[in-house]
Amino acid sequence: MLYRIIFMSIVGLLSVSCAQVTDFSNNEAKTDGWLIPSNLIYDGGPGKDGIPSLDDPKFVSLNEAGYLSSLDRLIAYKNGSQIRAYPHRILDWHEIANDDADGFKFTVSYCPLTGSGIGYESVVNNGGTMENTTFGVSGLLYNNNLILYDRRTDSYWAQMLIQCVGGPLRSQRPFYVHLVETTVGTLKKFYPEAQVLSNVTYIYEPEQYNIYPYGDYRSNNDNLLFPVSPDDRRLPRKERVLVAIATQEKRAYRFTTFINNIQVINDKLGFESIVVAGSNGLDFIVAYLKPNPTTNMKNTSKPYPNIMEDDKGNVYDLFGNVTEGPAKGTKLTAVKSYIAYWFAAGAIFPGIDIYGE
Structure with missing residues (x-):
């Protein structure tokens, strides 16, 4: 997530104190009564929608996606003969893509800080009525993990918990959408007909997606942006x-x-x-x-x-x-x-x- 890091060198190590990250001045959410401990919720800095979701994603064929290498990781969705893929390289900057595949509305979310890509149906149960929605980036984190919000009820959803943790729909679980994470090279071997996100988003210049915004974060086990609890060291942190x-x-x-x-x-x-x-x-x-x-x-x-x-x-x-x-x-x-x-x-x-x- 581009939390605070957008104000710092994108290639430098991050040093952010707890006093800084618990300042909610850029975020209107009130976390009282949430299902997760408030002391583990952090405001990343950009504020609500400060990281822009992709709400009208465009796709190109794998062969046309020259901005990708065979080792680039992506998250893939399959419905019938249709396969769509969402590269980390794009989602590092957007975190959420609200998509519609032949009338099936779903949301692909990816949290760069926890390396987790998860799909939800873009629908919520609002007082017994199923209503379409889109999801956005709340700017808040739980144990470094993305908290989404839905734009229908302004409820807050902890990505990896796959649950609404605050707001009118608290305790609800979204409808899970199965995604597969792999590389461009593997996707080409398995599904050469797949479509992938275009790097022409009209939000950032295409060249922006050639930059990984978090320095050595993916490989440095000591580089965490926010505190975690518990900090389980049975395996390397970034495995x-x-x-x-x-x-x-x-x-x-x-x-x-x-x-x-x-x-x-x-x-x-x-x-x-x-x-x-x-x-x-x-x-x-x-x-x-x-x-x-x-x-x-x-x-x-x-x-x-x-x-x-x-x-x-x-x-x-x-x-x-x-x-x-x-x-x-x-x-x-x-x-x-x-x-x-x-x-x-x-x-x-x-x-x-x-x-x-």
């Missing part, structure tokens, strides 16, 4: 993990677990039987509910975008769609999950389990 969420349990999956080309894990999360597939080299981890608790999911020799198959002869692609077999045309239900930095997972979900440890 990226998949956070999988069930009602009774949360678990983190490390990329180092997936050392083969693609590795498939049959697991139990709370009361749910799940399958987790990932690849360190291809830079993705995804989690789905198994079609049946007794179904065995395993590696597949089928070509990309397929990543696994089951013992019934069904073959599954990266987004959980059955591409071959008796259940062709159906898809797995995604586990609520997303990639995030470890420090954020450990702070948002204290004591979170780490797979295999």
